[in-house]
Amino acid sequence: MRPHRLHFGSAPRATTGMVVSFLLSLWLQPALADMIDTSSMEPWEVCGLCHSLDGNSRMPKFPKLAGQRAAYIEKQFRDFHDGNRENDGGQMQAITTESEPANLPAIARYFSSLPAPQPVTDDMDTENAATLFTKGREDLPACLTCHGSTDPALPVAPWLEAQHAGYLAKQLTDFQNGNRKNDPDEVMRTIALKLTAEDITRLSVFIAAQIRPERTQ
Numbered sequence: 001m002r003p004h005r006l007h008f009g010s011a012p013r014a015t016t017g018m019v020v021s022f023l024l025s026l027w028l029q030p031a032l033a034d035m036i037d038t039s040s041m042e043p044w045e046v047c048g049l050c051h052s053l054d055g056n057s058r059m060p061k062f063p064k065l066a067g068q069r070a071a072y073i074e075k076q077f078r079d080f081h082d083g084n085r086e087n088d089g090g091q092m093q094a095i096t097t098e099s100e101p102a103n104l105p106a107i108a109r110y111f112s113s114l115p116a117p118q119p120v121t122d123d124m125d126t127e128n129a130a131t132l133f134t135k136g137r138e139d140l141p142a143c144l145t146c147h148g149s150t151d152p153a154l155p156v157a158p159w160l161e162a163q164h165a166g167y168l169a170k171q172l173t174d175f176q177n178g179n180r181k182n183d184p185d186e187v188m189r190t191i192a193l194k195l196t197a198e199d200i201t202r203l204s205v206f207i208a209a210q211i212r213p214e215r216t217q
């Protein structure tokens with residue numbers, strides 16, 4: 001085989017300077033990949049890749065962050081970072097090591113100040129789930145006791161209404177089988193153990209279909 005030769009043609013002629021700077025740019029690329037200038041980006045833009053910039057992620061794999069409590073966003077971020085929450089397939093953990101910790105309060109404020117997500121309705125029968133959510137049952141307190149309250153005597157619980165049903169079901173299952181264990185005093189693990197698979201499905205579908213009330217954070 002003949003050695004392959006670069007052929008630049010005759011008109012217009014590439015100057016040596018052009019060729020050198022082209023080759024130099026190829027050679028520099030791997031080194032530059034780690035030095036991409038992100039200084040003009042807002043710190044939450046990277047989060048938007050998965051959670052969407054409006055905080056309403058399209059895929060149930062990624063929780064909606066719009067209107068979520070800032071304190072809850074910060075706690076989860078720190079839990080992923082410190083290895084206390086590991087049920088994310090590694091994606092959040094990787095991102096927490098890339099993001100400047102000093103930016104966390106601003107990022108949490110950004111997402112929490114966005115308008116709450118829109119509910120997604122479903123025609124599944126969720127009457128028992130509705131009772132459990134709002135009133136509880138003999139073996140369980142109402143979910144809203146914590147998930148609708150900012151009482152400082154209670155642990156910081158996220159707003160759940162209008163979250164993706166698939167995401168809610170995954171979290172409840174993860175608490176139940178111990179894949180997620182960052183809940184203070186095992187509060188959610190204890191509750192999830194009392195739920196059947198059917199409870200989890202119906203609760204998740206019911207909660208996703210609820211309008212999130214206006215609440216103070």
Ligand code: HEC
Nearest residue numbers: 046047049050061063073076077087088091092095099107
């Ligand atoms: C590559 C995709 C990806 C990016 C980028 C990303 N996340 Fe996540 N995030 C996830 C996944 C996946 C989960 C959790 C999935 C699970 O538990 O099943 C998650 C969960 C979270 C949660 C928990 C929410 C809840 O309701 O419990 C918070 C808070 C969060 N991310 C904040 C952020 C912030 C802030 C950024 C930007 C600094 C960010 N994420 C960037 C993928 C991503």
Ligand code: HEC
Nearest residue numbers: 141142143145146155156157158168171172182183188203
């Ligand atoms: C005693 C208070 C309390 C009660 C009652 C309670 N929860 Fe929770 N829940 C919490 C706390 C606190 C967290 C956040 C744990 C953490 O810090 O990661 C949580 C987290 C969750 C999450 C994860 C949400 C997310 O965005 O990742 C789901 C889903 C959930 N709870 C569903 C329920 C359901 C359904 C009920 C009722 C059957 C319920 N909870 C009752 C305190 C409570």
